[in-house]
Amino acid sequence: MNIVVCVKQVPDTWSEKRLDPEDSTLDREATDPVMNEMDEYAVEEALRLQETHGGEVTILCMGPDSATQTVRKALSMGGDRAVHVVDDALHGSDAVATSLVLARAIETIDAVDLVLLGSESSDARMSVVPAMLAERLGRAQLTFAKEVTVDGPTVTIKRLTDDGYQVVEGTTPAVVSVVEKINEPRYPSFKGIMSAKKKPVQTYAVADLGIDPGEVGLSGAWTSVESFELAPPRESGRVVTDDGNGADRLAEKLVEFLASKKFV
Amino acid sequence: MAEVLILVEHADGEVKKVTGELLTLAARVGEPSAVFVGDGFDTARATLAAHGAVKVYVADDPELSAYLVAPVAELLSALVTEVSPAAVLLASSAAGKEIAARLAVKSGSGVLTDATDLSADSGTVTAEQQVFGGSTVVRSAVTRGTPVVTVRPNSVAAVQATGAAERVEVSVELTATATAARITDRVVEDRAERPELSEAAIVVSGGRGVGSGENFTVIEALADALGAAVGASRAATDAGWYPHQHQVGQTGKTVSPQLYVAAGISGAIQHRAGMQTSKTIVAINKDPDAPIFELVDFGVVGDLHQVVPALTEKVRARKGGP
CATH class of the missing domain: 3.40.50.1220 (TPP-binding domain)
Incomplete structure (x- = not known):
């Protein structure tokens, strides 16, 4: 079974994110780049499926030159090869354009049975690209999976819902997005890190994928930021500490506060 | 005045609170029309009318709910072609965002998710979003196609308004792509009678x-x-x-x-x-x-x-x- 795993490089969640005043895109210079955490679970799931079902695992990444770091990180976990779409024209691409680029890149890879990806990126947090990819590829959308089972051509997932889960079934080729309760991603081994350096990485510019550079990036985006500003900081409130009178006294102050706000 | 389509979130006709919020925002942009998929319209009607829904497009073909997300996107896409709405609004639930995603690709439209407010100025719909954990407020517009916007529950107060909630029957011929992911079971693990997390006050x-x-x-x-x-x-x-x-x-x-x-x-x-x-x-x-x-x-x-x-x-x- 051949699997493509899409990975995205994002700012470290711990770093303070801000928008670039010039073009209203995420200021990536200001943050430490890492692989989107949820995508690590997708890589792990792909490697586990490969262990059971065989086939090749291809890492696919759209991102600037510096995203090579994320490509190598994924390859050091495992996988056979990578495709990196890198092009200055991609800067500022919206989700619709991203899904176009990923779909065209997937079409360059032979006999893909499964496309795996994280169910959201930690920077944009839209959770739309997996559904857009399924739409563009005309494949089964099996998203928000907390469990994936493959039996011949049948792919079954447990999709996380508000009060439990749905069992959703499709046939390969399918697009599967995963949530972080699905597995525990492995750490790259020393051997993995060394061998990742020798694994083939195919790079494409958008024109190589038959996409007009004007369709992607900031100018090709179907949405535009009109303005942005920092939200006013929250006014610091009142903090009370146990003054020796114990929990009952604290609870009394708390309930008085809630009553003053009409919550009780 | 152009229609604004909102997708009703409900469980067998029990309308979720966010639907009233969507209708309230829709009224700022145009004439609110609800899209109701599944059973229970008779139960839902009064609530939709009380928040100003002028029309309700009802699609009760069970096939639409038998597959994941894609059929509703196809229905909405067909409606977008038919009525040329000023915008399509959905709740920012997992499914709401995914329906919006597919609708955007299908209809060649820009999509904005997790809006916390919406305004319309001379035909341009502007959505406000709070990004990076609420540290930055962004105002964005859709520059192509029909604005597709998902709205975060609890962002605005639903206002009472009077609408006729006139039932309009709709259906759609599903493509093979729309029926590629079949829902074979729904398992409820959480039976506590508490408000739903994303909607709770x-x-x-x-x-x-x-x-x-x-x-x-x-x-x-x-x-x-x-x-x-x-x-x-x-x-x-x-x-x-x-x-x-x-x-x-x-x-x-x-x-x-x-x-x-x-x-x-x-x-x-x-x-x-x-x-x-x-x-x-x-x-x-x-x-x-x-x-x-x-x-x-x-x-x-x-x-x-x-x-x-x-x-x-x-x-x-x-x-x-x-």
């Missing part, structure tokens, strides 16, 4: 400080006294103390309730990303240096295992309940 969340799954009964008791939903930090769901679907924060739900009570939650940036836009924030934590206290309107430095049960008693007493 009050959320009480527990974190690492709760200490065990059994101890979550303390959190649940306060939630029940306040009529609140129960949330959990990632530390608590990773430890298996509480089900994943209750997780608040990055990789979990983003909530924006009137009141958020964080008990035993330190307030790491990942958690804050999911609750920072709550209107009023209260925290109980024994560590006075916990970052959650930077956000609070009212904070208590103390042991949640004592403070929360005491608070529950006092809330019950004030409410005159048992």
Whole structure:
């Protein structure tokens, strides 16, 4: 079974994110780049499926030159090869354009049975690209999976819902997005890190994928930021500490506060 | 005036609160029309009318609900072609965002997710979003196609309005792509009769400080006294103390309730990303240096295992309940 795993490089969640005043895109210079955490679970799931079902695992990444770091990180976990779409024209691409680029890149890879990806990126947090990819590829959308089972051509997932889960079934080729309760991603081994350096990485510019550079990036985006500003900081409130009178006294102050706000 | 389509969120006709909020926002942009998929329109009708729905497009073919997300996107896409709406609004639920995603690709339209407000100025729809855990407010517009916008529940107050809620039957011939992912079972793990997390006006969340799954009964008791939903930090769901679907924060739900009570939650940036836009924030934590206290309107430095049960008693007493 051949699997493509899409990975995205994002700012470290711990770093303070801000928008670039010039073009209203995420200021990536200001943050430490890492692989989107949820995508690590997708890589792990792909490697586990490969262990059971065989086939090749291809890492696919759209991102600037510096995203090579994320490509190598994924390859050091495992996988056979990578495709990196890198092009200055991609800067500022919206989700619709991203899904176009990923779909065209997937079409360059032979006999893909499964496309795996994280169910959201930690920077944009839209959770739309997996559904857009399924739409563009005309494949089964099996998203928000907390469990994936493959039996011949049948792919079954447990999709996380508000009060439990749905069992959703499709046939390969399918697009599967995963949530972080699905597995525990492995750490790259020393051997993995060394061998990742020798694994083939195919790079494409958008024109190589038959996409007009004007369709992607900031100018090709179907949405535009009109303005942005920092939200006013929250006014610091009142903090009370146990003054020796114990929990009952604290609870009394708390309930008085809630009553003053009409919550009780 | 152009129609604005909103997708009704409901369970067998029991309309979710966010639907009223969508109708309220739709009225700012044009004439609100609801799209109702599934059974239960007769139950839903009064609520939709009371929030100003002029028309309700009803698609009750069970096939639409037998497959994941894609059929509803095809229905909406067909409606977009037919009525040329000024915008399509959906709730920012997992499915709502995915339907929006597919609709955007299908109809060649830009999509904005997690809007917290919406305005229309000379035909341009502008959505406000709070990004990076609420630290930045962004105003964006869709520049191509029909604006497709998902709206975060609890962002605006639903207003009462009078609409005819006239039923208009609609159907769509599903493509092979739309029927590629069949829903074979729906499993409810969470049978507690509490408000749904993303819609609740009050959320009480527990974190690492709760200490065990059994101890979550303390959190649940306060939630029940306040009529609140129960949330959990990632530390608590990773430890298996509480089900994943209750997780608040990055990789979990983003909530924006009137009141958020964080008990035993330190307030790491990942958690804050999911609750920072709550209107009023209260925290109980024994560590006075916990970052959650930077956000609070009212904070208590103390042991949640004592403070929360005491608070529950006092809330019950004030409410005159048992």
